[in-house]
Amino acid sequence: MLPNFNYVRPATLSDAVRQLTPNARVHAGGTDLLGCLRDGVFTADTLVSLSAIEELRGIRPALDGGVAIGAMTTLTTVASDSRIAERYPALSRGVTAAASPQLRNQGTIGGNICQRPRCWYYRGEFQCARKGGEKCYAAEGENQFHCVFGGEVCFYVHPSDAAPALVALEAMVRIVGPSGARSVAADAFFVLPSKDYTRETVLGPGEIVTGIVLPAQPRGTYGTYRKVRARGAWDFALAGAAVVATIAEGRVGRVRIVLSGVAPIPWRVPEAERVLVGQRLSAKSAAKAAAAAVEGAEPLAQNAYKVDMLRGAVEEALLELA
Amino acid sequence: MGGKKDDNERRSSRGVTRRGFFTAVGAGAVGAAAIGRAQAPGEAAIATAGEPAKVALRINGRAYRLLVEPRWTLLFVLRERLGLSGAKAGCERGECGTCTVLIDGVPRYACTTLAVEAEGHEITTLEGLMNGDKLGPVQQAFLEEDALQCGYCTPGQIMAAEGLLRANPRPTLDEIRTGMSGNLCRCGAYTHIFKAVQKASELKKAGGR
Ligand SMILES: Cc1cc2nc3c(=O)[nH]c(=O)nc-3n(C[C@H](O)[C@H](O)[C@H](O)COP(=O)(O)OP(=O)(O)OC[C@H]3O[C@@H](n4cnc5c(N)ncnc54)[C@H](O)[C@@H]3O)c2cc1C
Ligand code: FES
Ligand code: FES
Numbered sequence: 001m002l003p004n005f006n007y008v009r010p011a012t013l014s015d016a017v018r019q020l021t022p023n024a025r026v027h028a029g030g031t032d033l034l035g036c037l038r039d040g041v042f043t044a045d046t047l048v049s050l051s052a053i054e055e056l057r058g059i060r061p062a063l064d065g066g067v068a069i070g071a072m073t074t075l076t077t078v079a080s081d082s083r084i085a086e087r088y089p090a091l092s093r094g095v096t097a098a099a100s101p102q103l104r105n106q107g108t109i110g111g112n113i114c115q116r117p118r119c120w121y122y123r124g125e126f127q128c129a130r131k132g133g134e135k136c137y138a139a140e141g142e143n144q145f146h147c148v149f150g151g152e153v154c155f156y157v158h159p160s161d162a163a164p165a166l167v168a169l170e171a172m173v174r175i176v177g178p179s180g181a182r183s184v185a186a187d188a189f190f191v192l193p194s195k196d197y198t199r200e201t202v203l204g205p206g207e208i209v210t211g212i213v214l215p216a217q218p219r220g221t222y223g224t225y226r227k228v229r230a231r232g233a234w235d236f237a238l239a240g241a242a243v244v245a246t247i248a249e250g251r252v253g254r255v256r257i258v259l260s261g262v263a264p265i266p267w268r269v270p271e272a273e274r275v276l277v278g279q280r281l282s283a284k285s286a287a288k289a290a291a292a293a294v295e296g297a298e299p300l301a302q303n304a305y306k307v308d309m310l311r312g313a314v315e316e317a318l319l320e321l322a
Numbered sequence: 323m324g325g326k327k328d329d330n331e332r333r334s335s336r337g338v339t340r341r342g343f344f345t346a347v348g349a350g351a352v353g354a355a356a357i358g359r360a361q362a363p364g365e366a367a368i369a370t371a372g373e374p375a376k377v378a379l380r381i382n383g384r385a386y387r388l389l390v391e392p393r394w395t396l397l398f399v400l401r402e403r404l405g406l407s408g409a410k411a412g413c414e415r416g417e418c419g420t421c422t423v424l425i426d427g428v429p430r431y432a433c434t435t436l437a438v439e440a441e442g443h444e445i446t447t448l449e450g451l452m453n454g455d456k457l458g459p460v461q462q463a464f465l466e467e468d469a470l471q472c473g474y475c476t477p478g479q480i481m482a483a484e485g486l487l488r489a490n491p492r493p494t495l496d497e498i499r500t501g502m503s504g505n506l507c508r509c510g511a512y513t514h515i516f517k518a519v520q521k522a523s524e525l526k527k528a529g530g531r
Contacts, residue, residue, distance in 0.1 A: 001393065001398070002393040002394075002395070003393065004371040004372050004391075004392075004393055005371050005392055005393055006368070006369065006370050006371045006392060007368070007369040007392035007436070007438050008366055008367070008368050008369075009361065009366060009367040009368075009438075010366040011361060011362075011364050011365055011366060012364060015366055019366070027436075027439075029434075030434055030435065030436060030439065031416050031431075031434045034395070034434050034436070035415045035416060035434065038414065038415065039415075045371075046371075047392070047436075049438075049439060051439060052361055052367070076428075099504075100416075100419070100503055100504030101429060101482070101485075101486075101500070101501055101503065101504045102416075102419060102422060102429050102430050102431045102482070102504040103416055103431070103434075103504065105425075105428045105429060105430050106430045106431070106434065106435065232503075233499070233500070233503030233504075234503055234504060
C-alpha cells in the first residue's frame with residue numbers, strides 16, 4: 001500500500017502551479033513517482049496530477065522549423081512520431097530504448113527527464129547524502145552500476161535514455177512556475193552533485209516542465225543513440241552515447257557526443273567532438289574520438305568495465321553515421 | 323506486499339489533515355469538484371488523503387461507481403475491491419508486467435496507475451477477454467501452445483499480447499519480442515509465449531474476436 005497523500009487534478013497550468021505547495025509533487029505518468037513513494041525514498045503531502053491539462057500533451061511544429069513536444073506526451077507517442085523519427089533519430093532511438101512498452105505507454109517525456117536517480121542506496125534503506133544523510137554509500141560500496149565521470153560527491157548515473165539525445169540536439173526545456181515562464185537549454189537543465197547534491201534538475205519550488213523544443217537541424221544532420229545494457233529488453237543503460245553530427249561534403253561540421261549511463265547528468269565530451277571536426281567519419285577517426293571520449297574517466301572500485309563499453313558505444317554510434 | 327515501510331504507524335505520521343489540505347488548496351482553487359463526476363472546464367478534481375472519494379470507472383464495458391482512496395492503485399481496486407483477480411500483483415514497481423491491463427486499448431501496468439487516474443478511461447482486464455463462457459483467441463492460443471508453466475505471469479502476458487495485436491495484428495517475431503518485453507516469466511516460457519502470440523494473431527484473423 002502506498003502512503004497517504006491528497007490528490008488534486010487541476011484543469012489548468014496556472015492552477016497546477018498554485019497547487020504545488022512545498023511538499024506537493026507533480027504526478028505525470030506516475031511510473032517513477034509511485035515507486036519512490038512506495039519505497040519511502042521521499043514523501044508527498046499532495047500529488048498534483050497534470051493529466052487533465054490538455055495543452056501539455058502532443059507534438060506540434062515550433063517556430064523556426066523545430067518541433068515542440070508537450071511534457072505530458074508519452075514516450076510511446078514520441079517513439080512513434082514520424083517527424084521525430086526522420087528529423088531527430090537520436091531522440092527517437094533514445095525513447096524507444098527506454099523502459100518497457102507498458103512504461104512507455106504511460107511514462108511521459110517530462111517525467112523521463114525529471115525521474116529520480118536509480119542508485120540502489122538512494123532507492124534502498126540508506127540515509128544517503130541525497131536524502132539528507134552524511135555520505136554517498138556508493139563511493140566505497142557496491143558501485144558496479146555507478147558513474148565514471150562527474151561524481152565527486154554522489155556517484156549515481158542519470159537514468160534517462162532521452163536526456164542525452166535532448167542535450168545532443170540542443171533542445172530547450174520549457175518551464176512554468178510561480179514567477180512565470182522560462183526556457184533552459186537541456187544542457188543546463190541537469191545539476192551536477194558537486195553543485196547541489198540534493199537535486200537533479202534546475203527546477204525551483206512550484207516549477208513544472210511544460211515541454212521540450214527541438215530546434216531545426218541543418219541539412220545533412222544525422223543522429224543516433226547506442227545503448228549498452230545487460231539484457232536485450234528493458235534495462236537501464238550501463239553505457240551509451242547519443243551522437244548528432246552535421247556532415248557537409250563528406251566532412252564533419254558540428255558534432256555533439258553525449259554519454260548515458262556513466263555520469264550523474266547526460267555527459268557531453270567536447271574533446272571527442274573536437275577530434276572529429278573537419279574530418280571524414282571513418283573507422284580511424286571514430287576510434288580516435290572514442291578514445292578521447294573516455295579520456296579522464298575515473299572508474300570506482302567495481303565499474304572499470306564501463307570505460308571499455310563506453311569506448312565501444314561511441315565508436316559504434318559514430319560508425320553508424322559514417 | 324506488506325514491508326515494514328507500509329505499516330500504519332508511519333502512514334498516519336505522514337498523513338495530512340483535511341483542514342490543512344483545504345487551506346492549501348483553497349488558496350488558488352479556481353473551482354473544486356469532488357472526484358467522480360465529469361471534470362468541468364477550469365475545475366480541479368480533488369480527493370483528500372485517507373478519505374474515500376467517489377470515482378467512476380469503466381471496466382470491461384461496465385460502469386462502476388466506487389469509493390476510492392487517492393493512494394489506491396488500479397491493481398488494488400481491481401483485485402481487492404472488485405474481485406477481478408485476473409491482474410496479478412508481482413513486484414508492484416513496474417518491473418514484472420503481471421499486473422498488465424489495457425487502458426484505452428493500450429497495455430499498462432495497473433500497479434503504477436492510481437485508480438483516481440483511471441477515471442474517464444476504458445479499462446480492460448483479463449476477465450474482459452472472455453467470449454461469454456469461452457476463452458478469447460489470445461487465451462485460447464496460450465492454452466494450445468502450452469505457453470506457461472506456473473502461470474503467474476500468464477494473465478499479464480495475455481493482456482500484453484492482446485494490446486500488441488490490437489495495434490499490430492500481424493507482428494513479426496522481432497515485433498513480438500519487443501512488444502512482450504515488458505513481461506517477465508520467471509519460468510522462462512518465452513519460446514512458447516512467442517509462439518502463442520503468433521497463434522493468437524492467426525486465431526484473431528480467422529474470426530476470433
Ligand atoms: C522498471 C523500470 C525500468 C525503466 N527503465 C528505463 C530505461 O531503461 N530508460 C529510461 O530512460 N527510463 C527508464 N525508466 C524510467 C521511466 O522512463 C520513467 O519512470 C518515466 O519516463 C517517468 O515518466 P512519468 O510520466 O511516469 O513520471 P512520474 O513518475 O509521474 O514523475 C517522475 C518524477 O518527475 C517529476 N515530474 C514529472 N513530470 C514533471 C513535470 N512536467 N514537471 C516537473 N516535474 C515533473 C515527478 O514529480 C517525479 O518526481 C524505467 C522505469 C521503470 C519503473
Ligand atoms: S506488479 Fe505491476 S509490473 Fe510487477
Ligand atoms: S509461467 Fe511461471 S512466471 Fe511465467
